[in-house]
Amino acid sequence: MADGSWYDADIDRVIISEEQIKEKIAELAQKVAADHADAEGGILLVCVLKGAVMFMADFARALGHYGPSTEMEFMAVSSYGQGRTSSGVVRILKDLDRDITGRHVVIVEDIVDSGLTLSWLMKYLESRSPETVDVVALFRKPDAVKVQVPVKYVGFDIPNEFVVGYGLDFAERYREVPYVGVLKPEVYARS
16 A cells, blocks of 8 residues: 555555455356356356446456356446435446347446345346346445345455445545555545
């Protein structure tokens, strides 16, 4: 953290290092590949924008080492507005560009907190007749969960604190931070 980057002064403490993230992504990719080894037509990864972009890129590359073939799709949904907690009201800002009937779909999500948006997204995708729908989430806040969602693959359980980095943002900032850290309260209190 002491490399002098613009964001260092805003981070209270690092909770997951860049190296830990890399190791966990490789582990998750191995599990997903093993579980979908017989997936006819490969896996369709569905990235939930914007937060999951960093994870999607690294996860797709890692998955490529273990097979099966993958394709990528992107969706953008919103349930946050300007607040820090999910409203539970979901809007599709960008839908899939292809038919997913009969496909093995893996939703690539950065974080599961309330579970409200993810629960809605899973039902929405399942209504489009895929063969399977699974979720891989790099982070989960167990203490924030309001709706139980069957997330098959979870990287890290993290505390219910305001975290940023590796795709997680505050006001669209800090996504590029290569680790996950707790944001200092005075940073988000200014908003």
